[in-house]
Amino acid sequence: MMAVVRIWLPAAIALAGVVLIIVGDETTAAMGVLLLGVALLVVLANLFVRLSLSSEREREEEERNRERGVWPDEP
Secondary structure, three states, X not given: OHHHHHHHHHHHHHHHHHHHHHHOOHHXXXXXXXXXXXXXXHHHHHXXXXXXXXXXXXXXXXXXXXXXXXXXXOX
């Protein structure tokens, strides 16, 4: 399910934008450019969510290590 949101949704939006740019008149081409921007925003939003989740996992792992008495700077 996540692959659909991360890969296929922005790809479908970008494809629709490219089709509008190729097929349409000036106004429709402008809507196509807008859709390309939206696809980029979806990719960036997914990237930020993934970075946030990985950072949260790292913090939880560090907290568990500290509870066990393992400090990050000790060998």
